[in-house]
Amino acid sequence: AQSVTQLDSQVPVFEEAPVELRCNYSSSVSVYLFWYVQYPNQGLQLLLKYLSGSTLVKGINGFEAEFNKSQTSFHLRKPSVHISDTAEYFCAVSALTGGGNKLTFGTGTQLKVEL
Amino acid sequence: GAGVSQSPSNKVTEKGKDVELRCDPISGHTALYWYRQSLGQGLEFLIYFQGNSAPDKSGLPSDRFSAERTGGSVSTLTIQRTQQEDSAVYLCASSPPPGLRETQYFGPGTRLLVL
Numbered sequence: 001a002q003s004v005t006q007l008d009s010q011v012p013v014f015e016e017a018p019v020e021l022r023c024n025y026s027s028s029v030s031v032y033l034f035w036y037v038q039y040p041n042q043g044l045q046l047l048l049k050y051l052s053g054s055t056l057v058k059g060i061n062g063f064e065a066e067f068n069k070s071q072t073s074f075h076l077r078k079p080s081v082h083i084s085d086t087a088e089y090f091c092a093v094s095a096l097t098g099g100g101n102k103l104t105f106g107t108g109t110q111l112k113v114e115l
Numbered sequence: 116g117a118g119v120s121q122s123p124s125n126k127v128t129e130k131g132k133d134v135e136l137r138c139d140p141i142s143g144h145t146a147l148y149w150y151r152q153s154l155g156q157g158l159e160f161l162i163y164f165q166g167n168s169a170p171d172k173s174g175l176p177s178d179r180f181s182a183e184r185t186g187g188s189v190s191t192l193t194i195q196r197t198q199q200e201d202s203a204v205y206l207c208a209s210s211p212p213p214g215l216r217e218t219q220y221f222g223p224g225t226r227l228l229v230l
Contacts, residue, residue: 043221105158
């Protein structure tokens with residue numbers, strides 16, 4: 001079984017400051033890693049994903065994440081945030097089980113960007 | 116193109132009543148997933164469809180929950196004899212063939228409130 005830990009439930013940050021949202025995972029098999037963003041009253045939108053290859057993954061809206069196998073981490077970063085980045089961010093993992101690609105999510109991190 | 120759509124967007128029901136939630140995946144997507152998002156449990160996997168079959172139903176919380184998919188397209192999640200703990204946002208996602216490592220595209224969700 002897989003599990004995901006997002007230690008920070010809320011992260012306040014000022015506009016134009018850098019931010020890092022932490023994600024650690026646990027799995028006995030190889031996993032694929034994802035970050036999704038959820039804006040209020042909307043569904044989930046994929047920010048980026050790691051399947052294989054380069055451990056630094058770039059996504060939409062200027063976000064990037066680095067896969068660190070030894071630390072079992074996949075932290076999300078952005079060098080300069082904007083007010084519009086205020087949203088909830090979910091880290092997720094998947095492994096091939098039962099022929100599917102079901103996602104196991106962390107509990108989410110609420111990013112609040114302030115002026 | 117059109118994304119994943121879900122209906123109704125909101126549903127209020129009385130305890131003990133049955134409800135049906137509908138998901139229209141993106142055309143051509145063979146894999147379909149249902150998730151539940153609740154305050155107490157976060158985002159949880161419910162069931163996975165590949166075509167019309169459901170090889171993974173491991174997330175359904177009780178036998179009051181069932182789902183079907185017809186024509187390899189529309190899916191319906193049915194909750195019988197609803198309980199207050201069923202109150203949550205029910206999210207549907209679909210992914211294209213081969214449905215293994217591909218991104219899951221999420222719908223906006225159905226917000227269910229059981230009084």
